[in-house]
Amino acid sequence: MASRDSSSRRPRRAAIAGLVVGSVAAAGIALGVAIPRGGDSDAAAPVQVVAAAPATHTAAAHTTAAEATVPDAPKNTQTADAPAYEDQRVHRVSMDMLEKNFEIAPGKVVKLWTFGPRVPGPVIRVRVGDTVEATIVNKGSIEHSIDFHAARIAPNRAFRNVKPGERFTFSFKVTTPGVFMYHCGTAPVVHHIANGMYGMIIVEPKEGLPPVDRELAFVQSDFYVSDTPGTPADNTKLMNVEPDVVAFNGYAGQYKDTPIRVKKGERIRAFVLAAGPNTWSAFHVVGTIFDRAWIDGIHPENLAIGNQTLNLSASQGAVAEFRLDEEGVYPFVTHDFTNATKGAVGLFATEHAEVPEGGGH
Ligand SMILES: [Cu+2]
Numbered sequence: 219m220a221s222r223d224s225s226s227r228r229p230r231r232a233a234i235a236g237l238v239v240g241s242v243a244a245a246g247i248a249l250g251v252a253i254p255r256g257g258d259s260d261a262a263a264p265v266q267v268v269a270a271a272p273a274t275h276t277a278a279a280h281t282t283a284a285e286a287t288v289p290d291a292p293k294n295t296q297t298a299d300a301p302a303y304e305d306q307r308v309h310r311v312s313m314d315m316l317e318k319n320f321e322i323a324p325g326k327v328v329k330l331w332t333f334g335p336r337v338p339g340p341v342i343r344v345r346v347g348d349t350v351e352a353t354i355v356n357k358g359s360i361e362h363s364i365d366f367h368a369a370r371i372a373p374n375r376a377f378r379n380v381k382p383g384e385r386f387t388f389s390f391k392v393t394t395p396g397v398f399m400y401h402c403g404t405a406p407v408v409h410h411i412a413n414g415m416y417g418m419i420i421v422e423p424k425e426g427l428p429p430v431d432r433e434l435a436f437v438q439s440d441f442y443v444s445d446t447p448g449t450p451a452d453n454t455k456l457m458n459v460e461p462d463v464v465a466f467n468g469y470a471g472q473y474k475d476t477p478i479r480v481k482k483g484e485r486i487r488a489f490v491l492a493a494g495p496n497t498w499s500a501f502h503v504v505g506t507i508f509d510r511a512w513i514d515g516i517h518p519e520n521l522a523i524g525n526q527t528l529n530l531s532a533s534q535g536a537v538a539e540f541r542l543d544e545e546g547v548y549p550f551v552t553h554d555f556t557n558a559t560k561g562a563v564g565l566f567a568t569e570h571a572e573v574p575e576g577g578g579h
Contacts, residue, residue: 287447288325288327288447288448289319289327289447289448290319291318291319291320291321291327291448292320292321293320293321293469293472294320294321294322294330294336294337294468294469295467295468295469295472296336296467296468296469298434298435298436298466298467298473298478298564299433299434299435300341300343300420300433300434300435300487300489301340301341301343301435302343302433303343303344303345303422303426304343306348307347307348307349308348308349308351308389309342309344309348309349309350309351310351310353311340311342311350311351311352311353312352312353312354312355313333313334313339313340313352313353313354313355313364314332314333314334314335314355314357315331315332315333315354315355315356315357315358315362315380315402315415316331316332316334316335316357316358317329317330317331317332317357317358317359318330318332319448320336320337320468321469322337322441322443322463322465322468322469322470323441323462323463323465323469323470323471323561324470326441326443326447326462326463326470327447327448328413328441328443328444328447328448328449328450328451329413329448329449329450330413330414330450331358331362331402331410331413331414331415331450332414332415333354333364333400333402333415333416333417336468337414337415337416337439337468338414338416338417338418338437338439338467338468338493339400339415339416339417340417341417341418341419341420341435341489342400342417342418342419342420343419343420343422344368344392344419344420344421344422345392345395345421345422345423345424345426346392346393346394346395346421346422346423346424347391347392347424348391348392349389349390349391349392350366350368350369350389350390350392350419351387351388351389352364352366352387352388352389352390353385353386353387354380354385354386355385356380356381356382356383356384356385357382357383358382359382360382360404361379361380361381361382361404362379362380362402362404362410362415363377363378363379363380363402363403363404364377364400364401364402364403365377365400365401365402365403366390366398366400366419367398367399367400367419367533368390368392368394368396368398368400368419368421369390369392370390370393370394371388371390373403375388376388376390377403379404392421394421394515395421395422395423395424395515395516395517396421396512396514396515396516396517396535397418397419397420397421397489397490397491397512397514397516397535397536397537398418398419398420398421398514398535399416399417399418399419399491399493399533399534399535400416400417400418400419401415401416401417401493401533402415402416407495408456408495408496409450409451409453409456411439411493411494411495412440412441412442412450412451412456412495413450413451414439414468416437416439416493416494417437417493418435418437418489418491418493418535420435420489421516422516423516427487427516427537430484430485430486430487430539431481431484431485431486432480432481432484432485432486432487433486433487433488433489434478434486434487434488434489435467435488435489435490435491436466436467436488436489436490436491436501436550436564437466437467437468437490437491437493438464438465438466438490438491438492438493438497438499438501438530438552438562439464439465439468439493439494439495439497440461440463440464440494440495440496440497440557440560441461441462441463441464441465442455442456442460442461442462443455443462443463456495459496461496461497461557461560462560463560463561464497464552464557464558464560464561464562465561465562466561466562466563466564469561470560470561470562471561471563471564472564473550473564473565474549474563474564474565477547477564477565477566477567477573478564478565478566478567479566479567479568479569480542480566480567480568480569481568481569482542482543482544482545482568482569482570483541483542483543484541485539485541486539486540486541486542486566487537487538487539488501488537488538488539488540489535489536489537490528490530490535490536490537490538491530491534491535491536492530492531492532492533492534492535493532493533494532494533495532496532497532497552497554497557497562498529498530498531498532498552498554499528499530499552499554499562500527500528500529500530500551500552500553500554501527501528501530501536501538501550501551501552501553502526502527502528502550502551502552502553503538503540503542503548503549503550503566504548504549504550504551505542505544505546505548505549506540506541506542506543506548507524507525507526507540508522508524508525508526508528508538508539508540509523509524509539509540509541510522510523510537510538510539511523511525511528511536511537511538511539512536512537513528513529513530513534513535513536514534514535514536516537525538527553542566542568544568545568545570545571546567546568546571547565547566547567547568547571547573547574548565548566548567548568549563549564549565549566550563550564550565550566551563551564
């Protein structure tokens with residue numbers, strides 16, 4: 219899967235200034251200050267950096283300033299184009315598990331644990347009857363594993379923990395068409411998923427899916443950003459289910475900042491996965507209706523006609539087919555709007571539509 223890295227590689231410092239109130243300015247008081255997004259007026263990501271007040275500042279009601287150094291890191295952006303099916307019976311998938319800093323929203327740099335070069339991991343595409351030969355190479359510092367929801371296999375054999383420095387290969391035959399999740403299943407699973415260890419596997423029916431004009435893949439997930447930039451997920455926020463960022467394909471509002479160009483009236487097929495670890499996806503495209511959709515299994519008995527929204531609990535995947543009948547700019551969101559406000563929002567723009575500054579929605 220192609221990656222698009224439009225990141226600035228400049229070191230960045232987020233200045234944080236706040237008012238320490240009363241005499242309670244002991245170490246550990248959190249100051250929250252929104253950092254405005256350049257040239258963007260609204261919703262995609264409420265960017266908040268929180269810093270502990272310096273212990274030395276104990277005087278009443280005065281302004282204090284602190285600076286949190288945000289490490290240099292690439293933007294965790296990637297294309298939404300789904301990969302094409304490669305016609306082969308055995309699909310060898312090898313993924314390096316890395317620990318790497320990425321920016322997941324403007325000013326928010328976190329240590330992600332990956333399957334491959336980015337979070338989410340690569341979209342894998344196979345057909346019923348094919349074999350997936352999966353290899354994981356643990357280049358991290360703790361144990362990891364991989365759990366394929368598309369497999370019927372003994373987890374204690376196939377989804378076993380792999381130590382740092384080791385690699386592990388197992389195979390499974392694909393039996394059931396649908397959109398499935400894969401993820402690290404090492405305890406605590408919630409932490410491994412919160413740090414980025416998940417991806418989508420598309421299983422087509424044996425004969426393949428009928429052709430359409432455009433295929434896209436969206437993995438929605440939630441992030442719990444630590445007060446210390448460049449570190450893994452904040453466990454308290456995670457246990458309280460208080461994500462800072464909810465994103466499609468790993469970066470808050472990336473397709474709002476750079477809308478996805480499509481053609482008026484063309485047949486679009488979106489593969490959607492709610493990877494969590496916790497949030498669901500109420501995937502909805504403003505200004506259209508899904509002509510056809512399948513939740514999880516791609517089977518005639520799962521066919522839904524005329525859905526306005528998908529209803530995907532954590533781990534569920536879907537196919538939604540639609541078209542955009544007029545030239546224009548069409549937002550797509552999770553219609554759980556708190557999470558859209560945290561970054562799970564994007565735009566489709568037809569080829570002749572003008573996109574206003576800042577995305578226009
Ligand atoms: Cu893991």
